[in-house]
Amino acid sequence: MTDAPARRHATIEDVARVAGVSRAAVSKVLRNAYGVSDAMRERVTAAMTELNYRPRIAARAMRGRTYTIGIELPDLTNHFFARIVKGATEALDGTPYQLIIAPAEAGSREGWRALEALLDRQVDGLIAVSPRVDDTRLESIATSVPMVMFGRHDISDRYDVVAGDDAAGARAAMQHLFGAGHTRVAHLTLHESDETEPFPHGVRLREYLAAMAAAGHGDDARVWRTDEGEAAAFEVVRRELRAGTPVTAVFAAHDELAFGALRAAAQAGVPLAVIGYDDVTMASHPALGLTTVHQPGEAMGARAVRMLLERFEGRAEPARETFEARLVVRTSTAPPRV
Amino acid sequence: MTDAPARRHATIEDVARVAGVSRAAVSKVLRNAYGVSDAMRERVTAAMTELNYRPRIAARAMRGRTYTIGIELPDLTNHFFARIVKGATEALDGTPYQLIIAPAEAGSREGWRALEALLDRQVDGLIAVSPRVDDTRLESIATSVPMVMFGRHDISDRYDVVAGDDAAGARAAMQHLFGAGHTRVAHLTLHESDETEPFPHGVRLREYLAAMAAAGHGDDARVWRTDEGEAAAFEVVRRELRAGTPVTAVFAAHDELAFGALRAAAQAGVPLAVIGYDDVTMASHPALGLTTVHQPGEAMGARAVRMLLERFEGRAEPARETFEARLVVRTSTAPPRV
DNA sequence: GTGAAAGCGCTAACAG
DNA sequence: CTGTTAGCGCTTTCAC
Numbered sequence: 290m291t292d293a294p295a296r297r298h299a300t301i302e303d304v305a306r307v308a309g310v311s312r313a314a315v316s317k318v319l320r321n322a323y324g325v326s327d328a329m330r331e332r333v334t335a336a337m338t339e340l341n342y343r344p345r346i347a348a349r350a351m352r353g354r355t356y357t358i359g360i361e362l363p364d365l366t367n368h369f370f371a372r373i374v375k376g377a378t379e380a381l382d383g384t385p386y387q388l389i390i391a392p393a394e395a396g397s398r399e400g401w402r403a404l405e406a407l408l409d410r411q412v413d414g415l416i417a418v419s420p421r422v423d424d425t426r427l428e429s430i431a432t433s434v435p436m437v438m439f440g441r442h443d444i445s446d447r448y449d450v451v452a453g454d455d456a457a458g459a460r461a462a463m464q465h466l467f468g469a470g471h472t473r474v475a476h477l478t479l480h481e482s483d484e485t486e487p488f489p490h491g492v493r494l495r496e497y498l499a500a501m502a503a504a505g506h507g508d509d510a511r512v513w514r515t516d517e518g519e520a521a522a523f524e525v526v527r528r529e530l531r532a533g534t535p536v537t538a539v540f541a542a543h544d545e546l547a548f549g550a551l552r553a554a555a556q557a558g559v560p561l562a563v564i565g566y567d568d569v570t571m572a573s574h575p576a577l578g579l580t581t582v583h584q585p586g587e588a589m590g591a592r593a594v595r596m597l598l599e600r601f602e603g604r605a606e607p608a609r610e611t612f613e614a615r616l617v618v619r620t621s622t623a624p625p626r627v
Numbered sequence: 628m629t630d631a632p633a634r635r636h637a638t639i640e641d642v643a644r645v646a647g648v649s650r651a652a653v654s655k656v657l658r659n660a661y662g663v664s665d666a667m668r669e670r671v672t673a674a675m676t677e678l679n680y681r682p683r684i685a686a687r688a689m690r691g692r693t694y695t696i697g698i699e700l701p702d703l704t705n706h707f708f709a710r711i712v713k714g715a716t717e718a719l720d721g722t723p724y725q726l727i728i729a730p731a732e733a734g735s736r737e738g739w740r741a742l743e744a745l746l747d748r749q750v751d752g753l754i755a756v757s758p759r760v761d762d763t764r765l766e767s768i769a770t771s772v773p774m775v776m777f778g779r780h781d782i783s784d785r786y787d788v789v790a791g792d793d794a795a796g797a798r799a800a801m802q803h804l805f806g807a808g809h810t811r812v813a814h815l816t817l818h819e820s821d822e823t824e825p826f827p828h829g830v831r832l833r834e835y836l837a838a839m840a841a842a843g844h845g846d847d848a849r850v851w852r853t854d855e856g857e858a859a860a861f862e863v864v865r866r867e868l869r870a871g872t873p874v875t876a877v878f879a880a881h882d883e884l885a886f887g888a889l890r891a892a893a894q895a896g897v898p899l900a901v902i903g904y905d906d907v908t909m910a911s912h913p914a915l916g917l918t919t920v921h922q923p924g925e926a927m928g929a930r931a932v933r934m935l936l937e938r939f940e941g942r943a944e945p946a947r948e949t950f951e952a953r954l955v956v957r958t959s960t961a962p963p964r965v
Numbered sequence: 966g967t968g969a970a971a972g973c974g975c976t977a978a979c980a981g
Numbered sequence: 982c983t984g985t986t987a988g989c990g991c992t993t994t995c996a997c
Contacts (some may be wrong), residue, residue: 298771300974313986316976324982346748347693348974350685351989357748365709366908374703379733387744390728395717406725408685410695410748433636519908548912555913570704570857573895574886576914638990649968654992662966686990962980 359407376590458614459496522549697745709922796952797834860887
């Protein structure tokens with residue numbers, strides 16, 4: 290035990306010295322590069338474990354890779370996003386890459402700052418989940434780093450896309466409500482920035498309006514806008530119910546909002562059919578039994594990661610995958626006798 | 628518009644050239660260092676915006692700061708952890724620091740790999756949320772980077788600690804159940820690694836056992852162990868109920884597990900009082916009305932961040948703060964007629 | 966008040 | 982198969 294308590298992190302230089310080889314040699318075994326004898330590899334790895342050596346990402350970054358995949362998320366609080374991360378993490382298992390998450394700025398959920406932060410850190414690949422950032426900027430990002438757009442329906446030849454079939458999902462939800470006899474159906478969605486076309490919520494809104502019109506209930510269409518979160522949705526729906534807005538059902542843009550609507554209905558003591566989107570875990574809880582549109586969050590997150598890995602492997606053409614959105618009917622949406 | 632489409636990221640060199648100054652000068656205005664004339668500052672900032680310059684974190688890291696705070700999380704899927712992140716993000720607002728999250732390895736929730744990944748990336752500060760990592764390693768990490776231990780009750784003079792008052796919380800939960808007439812109370816908790824002393828769940832378990840013994844129901848103590856997540860908890864409780872384990876109430880180690888227990892009870896059609904821990908948003912939903920122990924996740928996350936910022940500012944002595952755990956009684960725990 | 970220059974730890978030619 | 986070497990972009994003395 291002649292060793293003093295390891296002070297500074299060991300560098301590649303230290304490893305080389307201990308192993309009695311050159312730095313280049315160490316770097317080679319590190320990168321599994323061509324041209325290293327077994328004997329050398331062994332001595333080097335021995336030295337590395339002895340010194341508890343770990344390469345510094347920053348130094349590597351100066352020359353290229355960071356072995357980091359970044360994901361920008363609008364709202365950690367929404368369970369659906371957690372599922373995406375779960376799938377992504379699992380897909381990265383066994384690869385040398387590490388996932389880091391950058392939450393969108395507090396409150397705004399805009400995502401631009403988070404994306405910039407990830408870019409500043411030179412991630413090797415980027416997953417942007419429904420960023421509220423204009424497409425030219427996104428295109429430009431995608432020219433410098435492999436990126437997959439998650440959720441938004443943009444078309445681009447620069448980045449890959451993973452999305453759900455929001456149009457089909459929203460249509461299924463509306464048909465279900467109509468089939469149950471509802472005509473006065475409101476749509477509960479987030480404030481405008483999410484309502485424009487490429488956004489999932491924009492598509493859901495569009496389909497809602499189209500469905501109402503097609504069914505001849507265009508005049509009964511009501512779009513309720515809310516901030517993010519169960520609590521905000523609760524407030525909005527409570528206010529509407531108090532105001533006596535004549536509505537028998539609500540199609541919520543995602544499950545958290547749907548839970549808020551359910552809470553408001555329960556508190557007001559009025560029957561209100563609620564349908565959500567995403568199918569988060571709690572939606573299937575018997576106490577809630579929320580009818581909703583299922584999206585395979587884990588699978589989608591995993592696919593996004595795999596697309597990035599393919600890019601690293603050399604794929605040049607953009608990829609695009611749309612995941613099925615499947616209606617899951619549960620009890621709570623049993624139509625209240627209107 | 629003589630500019631060609633900006634290709635590579637601008638460097639400090641480019642800025643210097645455009646502004647007609649030296650690199651050192653640019654670096655100084657960047658860091659707000661002493662000794663820059665207003666005129667120069669202006670020209671430099673102009674050049675920076677013109678070139679859309681952003682300093683590279685990796686290059687900075689080679690010389691010191693990364694302006695990054697890392698947080699290791701065991702399980703994104705648990706809403707309580709999302710709240711911690713929310714508080715942390717908000718507390719970072721307006722500072723030059725960026726939060727990045729490293730999820731614990733898929734499945735194991737051990738956290739060691741995630742911590743290593745963060746360390747490899749030279750975060751300026753580290754928040755470790757209940758890591759399943761031995762204390763000597765943690766101590767050693769804390770010597771090289773400011774760290775706050777979140778959740779675990781370790782005592783150290785090297786790192787700061789933010790924790791909830793798990794002992795008081797668990798006691799309150801048990802007293803509530805006893806007060807409602809329950810004697811056969813089971814404890815639903817995670818598998819052993821979380822049960823040891825410094826862990827929050829370890830403390831809750833200990834208090835559960837102590838409370839049962841003190842109340843003279845030591846023989847009725849039942850510890851049910853489950854994997855993480857609502858679904859796993861559901862399975863375990865369902866199995867126990869099927870097996871006819873004589874129990875009238877369950878104290879769950881956290882709310883997600885409690886939801887699983889509630890689901891099992893609902894499905895089995897048996898009355899079962901369930902009490903949770905954390906007070907996640909859904910706990911207060913009228914359909915669930917879960918009695919639970921409230922922990923102020925946002926405030927705790929924000930405090931952890933502030934402790935780190937204080938360290939950056941120079942604080943040397945370790946800090947430690949324990950947050951109150953407050954019982955919130957809701958309807959579902961109304962005692963079933965035993 | 967400003968600039969020149971060294972060097973952080975690593976990778977990737979290139980020589981031997 | 983192994984070693985030498987030139988930077989990557991930034992910060993930071995230290996001269997001017």
